[in-house]
Amino acid sequence: MRPKGRQVLGLVALLLSPIGGRLSAARPVLQSEVAEDAPAAEALDEIEALAESAKPWLEAFERWLGTGGEPPALGTGEFRGDWWVALGPHVQGRTEGARWSRARGGEPEVQDAATFAAALLGESSDRGEGAVHTKVVATRVDPEGLGIGGGGIGAFELDVRVEIEDAASPPLWQVVGALTIGLLSSEEDAASVTHVELKSVERVEVDSPLLVEKTAAIFQAQPEVAELLGVGMDRWAQRLDDPGLTAWFGHQGLAVGDANGDGRDDLYVAMPSGLPNLLLVQQPDGTVLDRAEELGVGWLDDTKGVLFIDVNGDGRDDIVSALGHVIVVQYQDGQGMFQIGGWCVAPDETPFYGISATDFDGDGDLDLFGARYVTSQYGKSVPVPFHEARNGPSNHFFRNTERGFQDVTLPIGLTSADGERFSLAGHFLDFDRDGDDDLYVVNDFGSNQLFEFDGGKFSDVTATFGAADPGAGMGAAWSDYDADGDLDLYVSNMFSSAGRRVAFQAAFAEERPESERVGIQRLSLGNTLLRRDGDGFTDVADASNTRMGRWAWGATFVDLNGDGRDDLVSPAGFLTGPEPGDL
Amino acid sequence: MAPLDAEEKSTGDAYLDAWAAISRSMESGISWSGHEHNVAWLNACDGTFVEASAVAGFDQVEDGRVVCKTDWDRDGDMDLWLRSRNGVTLRYLENQSNPASFVEVTGLGRRTVLSIELVSGASGEDSSIIERVIPVPVTDGYLSAPTRRVTLALGPGESVAAIEGESVPASGRPVRRFDLAGGQVPELEESAVAVGSPGERGVLAESPLPMRTVLRSPLPLPPERLDALGVPHEREPAVPAARLLVVRSSECPTCRAVLPDALAELEKSEVPVQVIEFPVSMDLASVDPSRASTAAALCTILESVTGPAGSVELALPLSVLLDSTGAAHTIYQGDLDAGAVSQDATSFVLDPVKAAFRPAWGRPGRGSRWFHGAPRSFDSLRAALLSQGLDSDEHFFAAISARNR
Numbered sequence: 001m002r003p004k005g006r007q008v009l010g011l012v013a014l015l016l017s018p019i020g021g022r023l024s025a026a027r028p029v030l031q032s033e034v035a036e037d038a039p040a041a042e043a044l045d046e047i048e049a050l051a052e053s054a055k056p057w058l059e060a061f062e063r064w065l066g067t068g069g070e071p072p073a074l075g076t077g078e079f080r081g082d083w084w085v086a087l088g089p090h091v092q093g094r095t096e097g098a099r100w101s102r103a104r105g106g107e108p109e110v111q112d113a114a115t116f117a118a119a120l121l122g123e124s125s126d127r128g129e130g131a132v133h134t135k136v137v138a139t140r141v142d143p144e145g146l147g148i149g150g151g152g153i154g155a156f157e158l159d160v161r162v163e164i165e166d167a168a169s170p171p172l173w174q175v176v177g178a179l180t181i182g183l184l185s186s187e188e189d190a191a192s193v194t195h196v197e198l199k200s201v202e203r204v205e206v207d208s209p210l211l212v213e214k215t216a217a218i219f220q221a222q223p224e225v226a227e228l229l230g231v232g233m234d235r236w237a238q239r240l241d242d243p244g245l246t247a248w249f250g251h252q253g254l255a256v257g258d259a260n261g262d263g264r265d266d267l268y269v270a271m272p273s274g275l276p277n278l279l280l281v282q283q284p285d286g287t288v289l290d291r292a293e294e295l296g297v298g299w300l301d302d303t304k305g306v307l308f309i310d311v312n313g314d315g316r317d318d319i320v321s322a323l324g325h326v327i328v329v330q331y332q333d334g335q336g337m338f339q340i341g342g343w344c345v346a347p348d349e350t351p352f353y354g355i356s357a358t359d360f361d362g363d364g365d366l367d368l369f370g371a372r373y374v375t376s377q378y379g380k381s382v383p384v385p386f387h388e389a390r391n392g393p394s395n396h397f398f399r400n401t402e403r404g405f406q407d408v409t410l411p412i413g414l415t416s417a418d419g420e421r422f423s424l425a426g427h428f429l430d431f432d433r434d435g436d437d438d439l440y441v442v443n444d445f446g447s448n449q450l451f452e453f454d455g456g457k458f459s460d461v462t463a464t465f466g467a468a469d470p471g472a473g474m475g476a477a478w479s480d481y482d483a484d485g486d487l488d489l490y491v492s493n494m495f496s497s498a499g500r501r502v503a504f505q506a507a508f509a510e511e512r513p514e515s516e517r518v519g520i521q522r523l524s525l526g527n528t529l530l531r532r533d534g535d536g537f538t539d540v541a542d543a544s545n546t547r548m549g550r551w552a553w554g555a556t557f558v559d560l561n562g563d564g565r566d567d568l569v570s571p572a573g574f575l576t577g578p579e580p581g582d583l
Numbered sequence: 584m585a586p587l588d589a590e591e592k593s594t595g596d597a598y599l600d601a602w603a604a605i606s607r608s609m610e611s612g613i614s615w616s617g618h619e620h621n622v623a624w625l626n627a628c629d630g631t632f633v634e635a636s637a638v639a640g641f642d643q644v645e646d647g648r649v650v651c652k653t654d655w656d657r658d659g660d661m662d663l664w665l666r667s668r669n670g671v672t673l674r675y676l677e678n679q680s681n682p683a684s685f686v687e688v689t690g691l692g693r694r695t696v697l698s699i700e701l702v703s704g705a706s707g708e709d710s711s712i713i714e715r716v717i718p719v720p721v722t723d724g725y726l727s728a729p730t731r732r733v734t735l736a737l738g739p740g741e742s743v744a745a746i747e748g749e750s751v752p753a754s755g756r757p758v759r760r761f762d763l764a765g766g767q768v769p770e771l772e773e774s775a776v777a778v779g780s781p782g783e784r785g786v787l788a789e790s791p792l793p794m795r796t797v798l799r800s801p802l803p804l805p806p807e808r809l810d811a812l813g814v815p816h817e818r819e820p821a822v823p824a825a826r827l828l829v830v831r832s833s834e835c836p837t838c839r840a841v842l843p844d845a846l847a848e849l850e851k852s853e854v855p856v857q858v859i860e861f862p863v864s865m866d867l868a869s870v871d872p873s874r875a876s877t878a879a880a881l882c883t884i885l886e887s888v889t890g891p892a893g894s895v896e897l898a899l900p901l902s903v904l905l906d907s908t909g910a911a912h913t914i915y916q917g918d919l920d921a922g923a924v925s926q927d928a929t930s931f932v933l934d935p936v937k938a939a940f941r942p943a944w945g946r947p948g949r950g951s952r953w954f955h956g957a958p959r960s961f962d963s964l965r966a967a968l969l970s971q972g973l974d975s976d977e978h979f980f981a982a983i984s985a986r987n988r
Contacts, residue, residue, distance in 0.1 A: 204634070209679065211640035253727060255727075256652070427722050550622055554727050559661065562678075569623045
C-alpha cells in the first residue's frame with residue numbers, strides 16, 4: 001500500500017538526494033522523468049509504505065487496549081510473534097493534586113498479551129472508557145542488518161507512541177507508552193508483526209481537571225463574538241476578502257492588559273485580515289464585552305503580534321499592533337480611547353510577526369522590537385538552506401524618542417552579521433540578571449540567537465552560552481523550572497513524524513554533506529529545554545521528558561496545580577486539513 | 584503528490600523546488616502534522632515532567648498557536664487564553680488550583696525578573712529560606728503578551744521574606760530589594776516598587792514602604808494642606824513647573840548621611856527642592872501637634888496609594904514630586920536618586936504628552952480592508968454578505984453556526 005502523498009520532508013529528502021542533484025542540473029528535468037530511475041526516491045517511498053502497512057495492526061491494537069477482547073495477532077504462518085516488556089522498577093511521585101508513576105529501561109522479558117496490557121495500563125487495566133491513540137514516530141528498515149529483499153520484502157521496526165486516557169470521570173488518568181514494533185513485510189501480504197516491545201510507560205492521575213473551559217460563560221453577554229471566534233481559518237479563508245496564506249496559518253496573537261484602569265485584566269485579540277481585532281473588556285462578573293471598534297483598536301488589517309503595555313510610562317496600558325509591515329502604537333488617552341501616537345515601519349512590505357518591548361535606554365518609555373518572517377505570500381521568499389537560512393528579511397529595533405520611533409537596529413547591534421534567519425519571535429528578559437534586558441530571537445529556518453545587552457549595545461552571545469537550538473523554532477519561554485535560582489529556556493519547535501521517518505533513512509540526501517543531513521534531521525525532532533548550567537545552557541529535553549511537544553508553537557510555563565512550581569503547556573499542531581490523511 | 588507536477592519545470596534549485604512543492608501540498612487540503620493535540624506537562628519537581636495533557640484539560644486538537652496567561656478571576660492562579668488556527672479559535676481555560684495562599688506581583692513598564700525569598704516551615708531553627716526566581720516578561724511563547732500581574736502559589740507554612748527586583752537603567756542601581764507590608768500588592772516599575780491596592784485575595788508580608796511610587800494619575804492635594812506645608816501652588820499656572828518636597832529628620836541616619844548629596848545634586852537641576860525638617864524621627868501616631876497639618880498632608884498623599892484602610896508607618900526621609908498646581912506625581916521613600924527625580928519631573932510634570940499624535944492611520948496606495956462595510960456583529964456580517972451576494976454556499980453559515988467543531 002502506498003501512502004496518498006509523499007511526505008513533505010520526504011520531498012526535501014528527495015530534492016537533496018542524488019535525484020535532487022539531477023534536478024539541479026542545467027537541463028530542467030521533469031519529475032515524471034526522474035521517477036523512472038530514482039532508487040533513492042523509491043527507497044523513501046518504500047519506507048513510507050512500510051509505515052502505512054502497519055496501520056491495520058495498529059488499529060486492532062488500539063481496539064484491544066480500549067475495549068478488550070482478543071489481542072491483535074502476532075507472527076505469520078508458523079512463525080509466532082512475542083510480546084516483550086522492558087520496564088525497570090516503577091518510580092512514583094506525587095505533586096499537588098496529582099499522582100504519577102513511570103518505568104523504563106528494563107531488560108526485555110517475553111510475556112503473554114494480558115501481562116503486556118497490564119504492564120501498559122497499570123491500574124487502568126480494566127480499560128472500559130479509555131480512549132487509545134497511537135502515533136508512529138520513527139521507522140527503521142532492516143534493523144538487524146539482514147538485508148532487505150526485492151519488492152519491499154524485509155524486516156523493519158516502528159517506534160510508536162501510545163496514549164490511553166480517561167478524562168471523563170474522576171479520577172482522571174492517562175498513560176503514555178513507548179513501543180517498538182517489529183514487522184516483516186512482503187509484496188503480497190500485509191505486514192506481519194514479529195514482536196511488540198513496551199519500552200517505557202508513564203501514568204498520571206488527578207482527582208479533577210486542572211483547567212476547566214468557561215468560554216461560553218465568558219462570552220454570554222455577546223454570544224456573537226463567541227460565534228465569530230468559533231470559526232476556524234479554513235472556513236474564513238473561503239470568505240474573507242484578503243486572507244492571504246499567512247493569515248490562513250493562524251499567526252494571530254493575544255495580549256493581556258488593562259483597557260480602562262479598573263484593575264481587571266482585559267484581552268486584545270489579533271485577527272486575520274478582513275476580521276476586526278477584538279478588545280475584550282472584562283466586566284465585574286468576569287464576562288467580556290468587545291469594545292474594540294468604539295475604542296479605536298478594531299483594525300481590519302491582518303494583525304500578528306500585539307502588546308498591551310504601558311509604552312509611554314503614563315501608568316495606562318497602551319496597545320501595539322503589528323499590522324503587516326507597520327507596527328502601530330496607540331496610547332490610552334485617559335478618556336477611554338486609544339489614540340495613534342507612533343508607528344514603526346519596516347523598509348519593505350514583509351510583515352512583522354512577533355513584537356516585544358524593553359526600555360533599553362532607560363528613559364522611562366518602551367522601545368520596540370519586531371521579528372520578520374516570510375513575505376505576505378508564502379513561498380515567495382524561500383529560506384536557503386532550510387536548516388541554516390541566512391536570506392531572511394531583517395528584524396528591526398525601534399527607539400522611542402520624542403520625534404517618534406527611530407530604527408536603531410544597526411547601531412545597537414541587533415543584526416545578524418551573516419544574514420537573517422526568518423524570525424518569528426523575540427523576547428526581552430534579563431536572563432543573566434545583571435540589571436538590563438537581553439533578547440532571545442526565535443528563528444524558524446536558522447539557529448536561534450541570544451543577544452546580551454551591555455554597555456548600550458547588544459552582542460550575539462549565542463555560542464558563548466550554547467543557546468542556539470538549531471530546531472525549527474516558533475516561540476520560547478523562560479522559567480526557573482528546576483528552582484535552582486537561574487533562568488532556563490524552553491523553545492517550541494517543529495516536530496514532524498514524517499520528518500523523523502524519512503530524514504533519518506540512509507537514502508536521505510546521501511550525496512549531501514553530513515552537516516546538511518544532520519541539520520535537516522534536527523528540524524523535525526521537537527522541543528528543546530535549555531537548562532542553565534553554570535555559564536551556559538544544556539539541552540535536557542530528552543532527560544526531562546519534554547521533547548515531544550508535537551508541532552509546537554507558543555509553549556510557556558505556568559503553574560497548573562498550585563504547587564508553586566512551573567508546569568508546561570504547549571499549543572500544538574500545524575495544519576489540520578479537510579483531508580483525513582496526514583503527513 | 585510529486586514534488587513537481589508533470590507540467591512544471593524545475594527551477595534548477597532543490598530548495599526552491601522543495602518550497603514550491605511544500606506550498607502546493609499545503610494548499611491541497613492535506614494535513615501536515617495536523618490532528619495533533621495540545622500538550623501539557625506537570626513538573627515532577629525532580630528535574631523531569633510528566634505528560635498530563637488530557638487530565639489537565641489541555642488536549643484540544645485545533646492547531647493550537649498561542650497561550651496567554653492571566654489571573655483573570657483573581658484567585659491567585661494563572662488562567663489561560665488559548666488561541667488556535669481552527670475549530671474554536673479562542674478558548675478561556677480557568678485554572679482550578681486556587682491556592683490558599685499566594686503572592687501577587689505587578690510589573691509596570693519594562694518588566695523584570697523577580698527573586699522571591701520564601702520562608703518555609705515554622706519560625707525558629709526549623710524554618711528555611713527558599714528562593715523562587717520569577718520572570719515577569721513582556722512577551723513569551725509565540726505572539727503572546729501575558730499579564731503583568733503574576734502570582735506565585737505558596738505552600739503550607741510558607742511566607743514571603745522578601746522580593747528582589749532587578750532592572751533599572753534610570754537610577755543605575757541594578758538591584759533593588761524590598762520587603763512587603765501586610766495586605767499590599769507590590770508593583771515593580773524599573774528600579775522601584777509601588778504599592779497598589781490589594782486584590783480580592785490577600786497577599787503576605789511585612790515591613791516598610793517602597794522606594795519610589797508613581798501615582799497612576801496626579802493627586803491634587805488640598806490647598807490648605809499645601810499652605811500648611813508652605814508649598815506654593817496656583818490654580819491655573821501659566822507654565823508647568825515641578826517641585827520636590829522633602830521631609831526629613833535630624834535623627835534619621837539616612838537623612839544625615841546620604842540625603843544631602845542627592846539634594847546638592849538636585850540643586851543643579853530644574854527641580855527646586857523644599858525641605859521640611861523634623862527634629863526627631865516620627866510616625867503618624869506620635870506626631871507633634873504643632874506639626875499636625877504637615878502630617879495630615881502627608882497622610883493624604885500616602886492614603887492615595889495604600890487606601891484609606893491602610894495602616895501606614897511613616898518612615899523618613901520621604902519626598903514628594905509636585906507640579907505647580909500642587910498635585911503629587913511621585914513619592915520617594917528613603918534615599919533620593921537625583922537623576923531619577925529629574926527624569927520623573929520631565930516625564931510626569933514638564934512634558935507629559937507625546938507630540939506625534941495623529942487621528943487616523945492610512946496605508947497609502949492600498950485600499951481599506953473594511954469588511955465590505957459590514958458592522959461587526961456576526962449576524963450583521965452575515966446579513967451584509969448575503970446582501971452583497973457573497974455567500975454562494977448555502978450551507979456555509981449553517982456549518983459555522985455549529986462552530987466548526
